[in-house]
Amino acid sequence: MLLRRLLIRLMGALVVVWGAATLAFAVLKLVPGDPVDVMLGVNSTASEDVRQQIRNDLGLDQPVISQYLGYLGRLVTGDLGTSYRLQKPVATVITEQLGPTITLALASIVIALVLAIVVSVAARGPITRRIAELLELLALSSPGFWTGLLLLTIFSFNLHWFPVTGGQGARALVLPAVTMALPIAGILSQLLRSGFDAAEREPFTTSARARGLGPVRMFTRHHARHGSLPVVTLTAYIMGSLLGGTVIVEQLFGRRGIGRITLDAITNRDLPVVMALVVMAAVVFVVVNLIVDALYPLLDARLRGRSV
Amino acid sequence: MSLRSRVARWATATVAIALVAAGCAPAATETPGGTEPVAGGTVTVGLESEPAGQFNVHVSGADVAASTLRGIFDSLVSQSNDGEFHPWLARSWDISDDGLTYTFELRDDVTFTDGEPFNAEAVKANFDHVVAKDTASQYASSLIGGSAYDSTEVVDEYTVSIHLKRPFAPLLQGLSTTYLGMISPKVIETSKDQLAAGGPDITVGSGPYVLQSYVAGQEMVLVPNPDHTWGPEDADHTGAARPDRLVLRFLPEPSVRAGALTSGEVDIASNLSPNDAINLENDPAYQLQANENPGLPWSLFLNHDHGILTDAKVREALMRGIDIDSAVQTVYQGKYQRAWSILGPTTPNSYDASLEGTWPHDEDLANQLLDEAGWTERDSDGIRMKDGERLSLNWPTATAARDARAILADAFQADLKKVGVDLAREPLEVGAYLQALQGGDYDVIDWSFVRSDGDILRLHLFSGLAPIQNASWVNDPQVDEWVTQASESSDPAERAELYQKVQQWAIDDVAFIPVYVPTTLVAAANHIGGLTHDISGWPRYDQIWTTKQQ
Numbered sequence: 001m002l003l004r005r006l007l008i009r010l011m012g013a014l015v016v017v018w019g020a021a022t023l024a025f026a027v028l029k030l031v032p033g034d035p036v037d038v039m040l041g042v043n044s045t046a047s048e049d050v051r052q053q054i055r056n057d058l059g060l061d062q063p064v065i066s067q068y069l070g071y072l073g074r075l076v077t078g079d080l081g082t083s084y085r086l087q088k089p090v091a092t093v094i095t096e097q098l099g100p101t102i103t104l105a106l107a108s109i110v111i112a113l114v115l116a117i118v119v120s121v122a123a124r125g126p127i128t129r130r131i132a133e134l135l136e137l138l139a140l141s142s143p144g145f146w147t148g149l150l151l152l153t154i155f156s157f158n159l160h161w162f163p164v165t166g167g168q169g170a171r172a173l174v175l176p177a178v179t180m181a182l183p184i185a186g187i188l189s190q191l192l193r194s195g196f197d198a199a200e201r202e203p204f205t206t207s208a209r210a211r212g213l214g215p216v217r218m219f220t221r222h223h224a225r226h227g228s229l230p231v232v233t234l235t236a237y238i239m240g241s242l243l244g245g246t247v248i249v250e251q252l253f254g255r256r257g258i259g260r261i262t263l264d265a266i267t268n269r270d271l272p273v274v275m276a277l278v279v280m281a282a283v284v285f286v287v288v289n290l291i292v293d294a295l296y297p298l299l300d301a302r303l304r305g306r307s308v
Numbered sequence: 309m310s311l312r313s314r315v316a317r318w319a320t321a322t323v324a325i326a327l328v329a330a331g332c333a334p335a336a337t338e339t340p341g342g343t344e345p346v347a348g349g350t351v352t353v354g355l356e357s358e359p360a361g362q363f364n365v366h367v368s369g370a371d372v373a374a375s376t377l378r379g380i381f382d383s384l385v386s387q388s389n390d391g392e393f394h395p396w397l398a399r400s401w402d403i404s405d406d407g408l409t410y411t412f413e414l415r416d417d418v419t420f421t422d423g424e425p426f427n428a429e430a431v432k433a434n435f436d437h438v439v440a441k442d443t444a445s446q447y448a449s450s451l452i453g454g455s456a457y458d459s460t461e462v463v464d465e466y467t468v469s470i471h472l473k474r475p476f477a478p479l480l481q482g483l484s485t486t487y488l489g490m491i492s493p494k495v496i497e498t499s500k501d502q503l504a505a506g507g508p509d510i511t512v513g514s515g516p517y518v519l520q521s522y523v524a525g526q527e528m529v530l531v532p533n534p535d536h537t538w539g540p541e542d543a544d545h546t547g548a549a550r551p552d553r554l555v556l557r558f559l560p561e562p563s564v565r566a567g568a569l570t571s572g573e574v575d576i577a578s579n580l581s582p583n584d585a586i587n588l589e590n591d592p593a594y595q596l597q598a599n600e601n602p603g604l605p606w607s608l609f610l611n612h613d614h615g616i617l618t619d620a621k622v623r624e625a626l627m628r629g630i631d632i633d634s635a636v637q638t639v640y641q642g643k644y645q646r647a648w649s650i651l652g653p654t655t656p657n658s659y660d661a662s663l664e665g666t667w668p669h670d671e672d673l674a675n676q677l678l679d680e681a682g683w684t685e686r687d688s689d690g691i692r693m694k695d696g697e698r699l700s701l702n703w704p705t706a707t708a709a710r711d712a713r714a715i716l717a718d719a720f721q722a723d724l725k726k727v728g729v730d731l732a733r734e735p736l737e738v739g740a741y742l743q744a745l746q747g748g749d750y751d752v753i754d755w756s757f758v759r760s761d762g763d764i765l766r767l768h769l770f771s772g773l774a775p776i777q778n779a780s781w782v783n784d785p786q787v788d789e790w791v792t793q794a795s796e797s798s799d800p801a802e803r804a805e806l807y808q809k810v811q812q813w814a815i816d817d818v819a820f821i822p823v824y825v826p827t828t829l830v831a832a833a834n835h836i837g838g839l840t841h842d843i844s845g846w847p848r849y850d851q852i853w854t855t856k857q858q
Contacts, residue, residue, distance in 0.1 A: 033739015042706055042742070042755065044369055045767065045777070046446040047454075053444040086361035086524075087504035097525060149563065157567040164568040165354075165557055254559035256525025264360065269739070 013286040020282035021075060024275050025068055035060060038269040039084055058084055075279065081272035085264070090276045093261060101257035104249070105242045107177035108184065112238075115181065116188035120227075121219075123193060132189065139186030144245055148179040148252045165254045176253045180245040184238055188231055195227025202226070229299055235292050236285060243281060340595045341837015342855050345545065349854040350553040351836065353847070354565040354574040358558040360524055363506025365486050366438045369447030371758060374486040375846035376556055379517035379530060379549065381489025384412055384431070385480055386540030387760060389843045391656020393480045394542040397426065397490060397514070407475030407798045414466040418538050420492035420514045428468040433493035435460040435470070437500070451482030475796040477803060478763040490514060514538070516549040516850045530554040530849075539850060545838070550853040566831075569594070575836050575854060578847055580829040581712075582643035588831040597830045598643060599845035602655040603759035604768060605647035605822040606713070608703075608720075608752050612819075613774070613781035616701060617751050621681040623818035626701075627667060629674030629727045635719035636824045639712050643829060647822035650814045651762065651807070654825075656843070657800050658762030658807035663815055674727045683728070692728035700730040701751035706741040713754070716823065745775055753779050756826045760843040762807035766791035769810065769819060780820050787813060 028035075036054050040046050046054075055061045059070070074081060080090035123132030155175060156164045163172045199205060199222060208218060246259030258277070265273035359376050362368035384398040398412040418426035438448045439457060449457075456476040461469045470479070482488055492512040495503065502510045511519045516539060517530040532549040539546030557574060559565045566584035569577040570591075580588070589596040610617045610626065617623055636646040645653075648664040683692035683699050692699040703717070717733045724731045731752065736744065744750050757764055757777065767773055770791055771783040787810060794806035814820070828845040838851040 031737065031739050033737070033742045035739075037742045037746075038738050040446060041369075042738070042745075044446055045450050046369070046444075047450075049441075050444045050446060050449075053441060057442075057444070083361070087501070088361075093524075149561075152564065152567060157571055160571055164564060164571055164573050165559060250525070251560050252564065254526070254557065254561075254564060256523060260525045267738070 009290065013290070016286050017279060017282045018072075021072070021275060021279050022068075024278040025071060028269070028271050028274060029064055033269075035084070035269045035271060071275065080276040080279075083265075083270055083273050085268050085270045086273075090272045093273060094258070094276060094280065097257050097261050100255060101246055101250070101259065104173065104176055104180065104246060104255065104257060107173055108180040108242060108245070109238070111177055111181035112184035112188055115185035116192055119185070119189045120192035120196060123189075124196075129193070132193065136186040136189050139182040140190075142182070144179055144183065144248045145252060147182055148176070148249060151175045151179055152253075172253075172255075176249045176255060179252075180242065180249050183245075184241055187234070187237075191230045191234065192227050195230055196223050199223040199226040225299055229296075232292055232295055232299060235288055239285060239288055340832070340834050340839065341853055345550060345837060345853045346855060346857070347550045347853065348552050349857045350555060351551040351576065351849075351852055351854050352555040352557060352574045353849070354559045354568045354577040355556050356558075356560060356562070356565070356579040358524070358528065358556075359506070361504050363511050364503035365489055366434070366448045366491065367443060367445050367504060369487070371844075371846070374844070376528065377489070377511070377513075378486045378515070378842070378846075379554070379849045380511060380515045380519055381486055381491065381513035382418075382515050382538065383485065383489050384414075384483045386542055387481060387484040387656075387843050388542040389654075389841075391760065391843070392542075393484065394540055396484075396540040397538065401480075403798060407477070407796065408472045410470040410472075410479060411463065412468050412470075414468060415538055416466050418514050419535065420490075420494075420512055421518045421533050421535075422492050422494060422509070422512045424492045424494045426490065426514055427465050428462040429465075430490065430493045431468045432460045432462050433496055434488075434490055437491070437496050438488065448482075448487040451478075451485060451487055453479060453482075475798060477795055477797055478761045481761040481763075516547070517554060520553075526558060528556040528558075530556070543851065545851050549850060550838075554849055554852075569831060569833065572833070575856070576830065576832040576839065576847065576852075578828065578830045580831055582640045582829065585643055585829040585831065586641060593834055594831050595834060595836070595839065597828075597832075597839065597841060597847075599828045599830065599841040599847075600645065600652055600654045601756070601758045601826045601828060601845040602652050602843060603764045604650065604755075604757040605652050605825045606754065606756035607647070607650065607823060608754050608821040609779035610818060610820055611748065611751050611753070611779075611781055612783070614748055615751060616697075616699065619681050620817060621677045622683070622699075625674040625677040625681070625727065626724065626729065627818050627821050628670045628677070629729065630720045630723045630821070631669040632821075632823055633669065635716050635723075638719070639715050640824065644824045644827045647825050649811045650765065650768075650820060650822050651811060652825045654760075654843070654845070655762060655764070656760060657804045658765075658811075660808040660811040662808075663811060667815060669723075671723075671727060678727060678729070686728060689730075690725070690728055691730045698730065699728060700732065703731060703733045703752040703754070704736050704741050704744045704750050705733055705754065706738045707735060745779070748775055748781060754823075755779070758826070758844050762803060763791075763795050765807060765810050765814075766795050769814070782817075782819050784813075784817075 036051050059067060082088065083090050083093050086093055119132050119135065123129045152164060152175060155161045162175050165172065204222065208222060246257055247263050250257045250259040251263060261273065262277050265277065355376065357372045359370065359373040362370045362373040363377065365373055365377055365381060382397050384396060386394045386396040388394060397418060398414055401410060401412045403410050414428060414431065420426060424430065435452060437443055438445055438452055453472055453476040456472050456474050458471040458473045461471060463469055490513060495510055495512050499510050506522060508519050508521060516533055516536045518533045520529040520531045522528045531553055534548050536548045537546065559568060562579065562581040562584060565577040566580055566588065568574045569588070585596055588594045610623050612618060632646050636644060648666070649660050651659050653659050678692055683694045685693040687693050687698060721731045745753060767777040769778055769782045769787050771788050774781040790806045790810050794803045797803050828841070830841070830847050832839050835854055835856040837853045837855065840848050840851050842848050
């Protein structure tokens with residue numbers, strides 16, 4: 001029974017990844033303009049012969065359908081192809097850049113969680129609640145680019161607390177991670193606060209309190225769990241926010257990583273890299289959703305024993 | 309070549325400067341780098357872009373490839389900033405009377421950093437690689453003469469001849485660039501397919517620097533080539549690079565590059581925004597260089613082959629109707645000069661200074677010209693009409709960013725609205741932009757092009773080269789003759805005279821409207837000495853030193 005459920009899940013996941021790959025391929029083929037012309041840049045002196053040679057080298061002179069089937073075939077065997085622009089295997093390009101992005105993303109999540117928990121727990125009184133609401137709104141609505149520049153200006157250019165540029169150890173990670181963490185912390189904190197409020201109104205709170213449960217245990221045993229349910233649901237949103245965030249933050253702070261190559265690949269119409277990134281993002285989303293589904297029953301006793 | 313980056317985040321820089329304004333106390337004035345050059349230390353440079361996938365200089369046409377890899381690849385000849393040519397890897401050269409054979413006597417004491425000897429065979433291997441069909445060279449093959457190039461011949465071990473099918477006067481200029489720099493023949497033979505991706509064992513030349521590492525998206529580290537004694541004859545310092553390490557760090561945001569300089573993380577910051585440059589210039593702790601780029605200024609190309617702008621009177625009305633002086637002054641704050649000719653003033657042996665001041669802003673004249681052209685009616689918006697057609701011009705652009713050029717465009721739009729012309733700048737996705745460009749489906753289009761030779765005018769005006777680079781679709785037999793003659797003449801004076809004729813014709817005809825002279829703004833901390841730039845306006849790293857020794 002479990003195996004069958006797992007298989008169905010896996011099939012569904014494969015369909016999602018295939019769909020993402022196909023859509024990305026279709027979009028990249030449908031957008032106007034020749035990929036070789038785009039790659040060469042706006043006023044390249046390259047002659048038509050040279051352009052044709054490049055099209056030939058990249059297999060772009062073949063019919064679209066055979067390009068598509070060839071691409072899927074290679075994808076199944078794990079071959080992501082060679083970057084048009086960087087002239088390196090896409091797998092190498094991505095693995096070279098993955099580490100810094102994962103570090104940045106993890107650091108951002110940790111910072112966001114800590115900030116959100118601190119703020120939401122601290123903001124239990126009427127005045128602190130107002131302050132928290134304001135801070136959350138600010139964090140949520142400030143564009144990452146602006147936040148990053150502001151942080152740089154204050155903490156790097158003027159106070160010299162942190163280095164301006166990336167790739168120089170843990171200290172260089174702080175400002176970019178905070179830049180990315182702030183909007184996530186804003187939304188998490190809002191959710192947590194309303195989750196705690198909702199838990200407060202639940203009958204089990206009254207009964208637990210009647211049994212003489214202290215506020216600390218009440219929070220750790222009941223409210224924290226209850227209040228964090230909507231946060232888990234939002235994980236996919238956070239993933240998206242992180243992916244988008246890296247594009248801006250890596251560019252701004254001069255860090256290497258997936259966001260920076262994503263931007264480069266899209267502007268230069270580097271099809272194999274764009275496709276690989278789309279597939280990778282699809283895989284990550286699918287995996288994250290699977291994990292979230294698995295986590296629900298652990299957090300909410302009401303879901304245990306039900307087949308999802 | 310290629311467009312200067314269109315992603316100059318203008319608004320950002322402005323915000324950052326407003327915020328930074330109060331920072332950083334100035335240090336006492338001192339002579340940059342002291343008086344005596346010193347070896348050792350690390351020099352870190354903040355650059356806008358990186359040569360990702362562009363390490364094969366024989367293929368790439370990117371500015372960034374030529375400027376960042378200059379220290380690795382030597383050339384046969386060197387062009388000094390006055391436009392003269394000097395011996396480099398070639399001790400001397402001789403041009404045959406018919407202009408068809410260039411014979412170079414090579415240095416016999418040069419080795420590539422992988423131990424390969426430099427000789428006539430090496431030169432031939434390089435040029436054969438440039439023109440090979442499967443190399444698919446995007447730029448170098450045109451610098452070596454394109455269809456005018458015939459072959460390279462090994463005369464003896466240290467003598468090599470380039471044979472041409474027809475005279476090609478810009479050849480020496482092409483040979484002086486990084487694009488025709490010498491790559492180790494061993495790498496060309498064994499690792500041709502890896503040249504573009506590059507790397508320490510692949511990107512191998514004979515220059516004063518050796519590539520130690522390249523981390524995409526982050527930095528490139530260069531170390532001195534201790535054996536190097538063969539720098540260009542016109543350089544002060546011709547030996548190995550002085551710093552122990554040269555770190556080129558890639559920081560796409562202009563305000564971040566400036567901030568990295570003031571916080572001491574980089575010693576040199578290039579491609580600064582005018583705003584940042586002014587702040588650094590006023591700070592005695594930094595030295596600022598503003599290097600004008602030669603070649604084609606940033607210009608508005610007016611489509612001669614399409615709709616309204618086929619009428620020369622309307623083109624002239626546009627030229628006189630926009631207030632270039634105040635727009636360029638406002639946007640670039642005096643750091644970029646407005647252009648008067650279709651060549652930049654630093655383009656050697658060709659710039660026509662007599663055009664300066666000859667076509668100032670004149671709203672009345674613009675109105676008069678449009679009246680004469682028959683655009684006499686007005687619609688409810690005040691835009692001129694003729695036979696039911698609205699005087700509306702479209703200007704596609706490949707960037708949606710609110711950069712400095714968008715602000716210039718706004719100013720021009722406002723100016724032209726006053727004389728009843730509607731100029732619509734339309735941001736398009738790059739692919740759609742290229743389709744519009746190649747199809748000739750536009751009235752106005754813009755770019756600039758760095759090249760230290762007047763031959764750039766042939767690329768932009770010769771009738772057979774529309775729309776790239778002849779984006780104005782100029783088709784004039786007289787102009788074709790002048791630019792062809794100039795490209796074939798071996799007499800510099802004759803070439804200069806022909807290019808001056810072309811420049812005057814271009815202003816009379818309004819082939820295109822030159823707007824400003826692109827300028828590379830570079831700032832360095834005062835512990836950096838020997839900061840110079842090449843004729844393209846790009847910073848060079850072969851002369852620098854630092855007094856900050858750790």
